[in-house]
Amino acid sequence: GESVGLHLPTLSVQEGDNSIINCAYSNSASDYFIWYKQESGKGPQFIIDIRSNMDKRQGQRVTVLLNKTVKHLSLQIAATQPGDSAVYFCAATIGGSNYKLTFGKGTLLTVNP
């Protein structure tokens, strides 16, 4: 089966710094990837997605990079704010849709004021 994992379980940054959260996936057939933010006691919140025909996608203060060669993706958050403190999950799927996402382990991001 497919597994999606993260390199670091926790990340602590200073307010205003840039944050980089990494994720590795194992199934080379994965072709759609999503980053989610989950605050304590809440459901996942969509941040940004990327398809396998792209290697970079930018949103508001966030950028996702995809390296299919090494099956790795990252989420970059610019000018990290205290409100960004949460657990971040990457998710992957096959078939280019949201069908049956497989989630990674999660990284807890703590932003220090």
Added chain:
Amino acid sequence: GAVVSQHPSRVICKSGTSVKIECRSLDFQATTMFWYRQFPKQSLMLMATSNEGSKATYEQGVEKDKFLINHASLTLSTLTVTSAHPEDSSFYICSAMTGHTGELFFGEGSRLTVL
């Protein structure tokens, strides 16, 4: 935007009882809904895929007789944890998808505590 509502958000029950959790898509029709379970400090694990009008598809290792899923309408799926035990205590999250390849929206989760 589209909203997915779960009810109850928190439930405490005694061991051996059954608990039903509802997942509703409030402003769209969801042909497909997914149920996830999340233990503390862990990731979301897909339990089952719920398709309106048909039987749910369970992931390997998930007991279908333990976790009953009913998707009787395009806006409602229910998860019933039967004969709950303390090890069933977890955060249960549903998501709903518009169409078969559409957008996906997550509920806020339901925290089950079995005493």
